[in-house]
Amino acid sequence: MGPAGVAHEGYGGWTWAAFLTRHEPKEERTPDGKGWKKRSSPFVYLDGQGNPALDVARYLKEQGGEEKPDVVTFLLGINDCFGAKPENPDATIDTMFTNAEKLIAAFRVASPRTVIAIGLTTAPNSREGAFQANYKGKYPRWGWKRIQHRLVQRQLAQFGGREKDGIYVVPTELNVDPVEGYPADNAVHPNAAGYARSAAVSTAGSSIGCLGPSDRRGSLRICLSATGGLCIIAGWRSLWLFGCSVFRPSPWC
Numbered sequence: 001m002g003p004a005g006v007a008h009e010g011y012g013g014w015t016w017a018a019f020l021t022r023h024e025p026k027e028e029r030t031p032d033g034k035g036w037k038k039r040s041s042p043f044v045y046l047d048g049q050g051n052p053a054l055d056v057a058r059y060l061k062e063q064g065g066e067e068k069p070d071v072v073t074f075l076l077g078i079n080d081c082f083g084a085k086p087e088n089p090d091a092t093i094d095t096m097f098t099n100a101e102k103l104i105a106a107f108r109v110a111s112p113r114t115v116i117a118i119g120l121t122t123a124p125n126s127r128e129g130a131f132q133a134n135y136k137g138k139y140p141r142w143g144w145k146r147i148q149h150r151l152v153q154r155q156l157a158q159f160g161g162r163e164k165d166g167i168y169v170v171p172t173e174l175n176v177d178p179v180e181g182y183p184a185d186n187a188v189h190p191n192a193a194g195y196a197r198s199a200a201v202s203t204a205g206s207s208i209g210c211l212g213p214s215d216r217r218g219s220l221r222i223c224l225s226a227t228g229g230l231c232i233i234a235g236w237r238s239l240w241l242f243g244c245s246v247f248r249p250s251p252w253c
Contacts, residue, residue: 012079013079014076014079015076015079015080015096015099016074016076016077016080016096016099016100016103017080017096017099018041018079019041019042019043019076019103020041020043020044020054020099020102020103020106021041021044021052021054022039022040022041022044023040023041023044023046023052024039024040025040026039027039041054042059043055043056043059043106045058054102054103054106056106056107056109056110056111057109057110059110060110060111068110068111068113068114069111069114070114070115071114071115071116071117072107072111072114072115072116072117073117073118073119073170073202074100074103074104074116074117074118074119075119075172075202076100077096077121077151077155078121078148078188080092080093080095080096080099081093081096081121081147081148081151082139082144082147082188083139084147086142086143086144086146086147087146089146089147089150089151090150090154093150093151093154097154097158100158104116104167108166113166114166115166115168116166116167116168117167117168117169117170117202118155118159118167118168118169118170119170119172119173119198119202120152120155120156120169120170120171120172120173120174121148121151121152121155121173122148122172122173122176122188122190122194122198123145123148123173123176123178124141124144124145124148124178124182124187124188125141125178125182125183125186125187125188126178126179126182127141127179127182127184128140128141129184129185130182130183130184130185130186130187131144131187133185133186133187134185134186134187135187139187141187144187144188152173155169156169170201170202171201172198172201172202174201175197175198175200175201176190176194176197176198177193177194177197180193180194181193181194181197182194
């Protein structure tokens with residue numbers, strides 16, 4: 001269990017590519033040693049020939065029956081691009097977008113009327129000491145800040161202006177304080193206050209109806225994020241895919 005009783009599996013490393021293709025049938029111990037975790041993408045199943053294959057429609061059917069999500073939110077990118085070259089991260093970002101478009105397309109085919117929301121990658125901790133604590137000099141703050149800045153520029157160019165296709169950009173990077181929103185010893189994972197402020201942007205965007213047509217507001221919501229999760233927020237049936245922990249409340253997860 002996470003803070004305030006939020007259920008999550010508490011492991012990291014999720015990327016667009018991992019949700020698209022990862023199949024690892026063997027479970028592993030959770031970090032606390034008290035349970036087991038599944039490392040496969042929830043959307044990847046074995047096909048008739050026993051090969052892993054993406055099947056978003058099957059996931060939605062098994063988890064939601066005949067109901068489809070109103071909103072699917074993606075907050076991915078940190079793990080895809082963290083190891084990119086700070087001086088020229090574009091090739092890594094290009095690969096990320098290739099995987100992103102494939103996963104988004106799979107959701108669109110499985111649920112044509114679902115709104116797709118893309119969260120922009122948040123800025124890191126302002127403290128160089130946090131990067132030293134986590135990465136021992138291998139990844140300095142200036143490098144990731146340069147990558148993150150370029151990534152947000154590219155996300156806006158890639159996903160902006162696609163509202164007619166049901167794709168909306170959510171400015172999740174704007175509301176997290178890089179000082180007060182992070183613990184002193186964590187470079188890219190906010191504290192509870194930081195996560196709350198990022199979530200507030202996403203929730204507010206949906207609540208005021210800026211995501212999608214009015215006849216689709218307010219009931220069923222899914223979110224996929226780099227910090228790996230499936231969850232329900234404020235009574236909305238939701239799926240959140242983050243990169244660092246997968247939330248498992250019902251009924252959607």
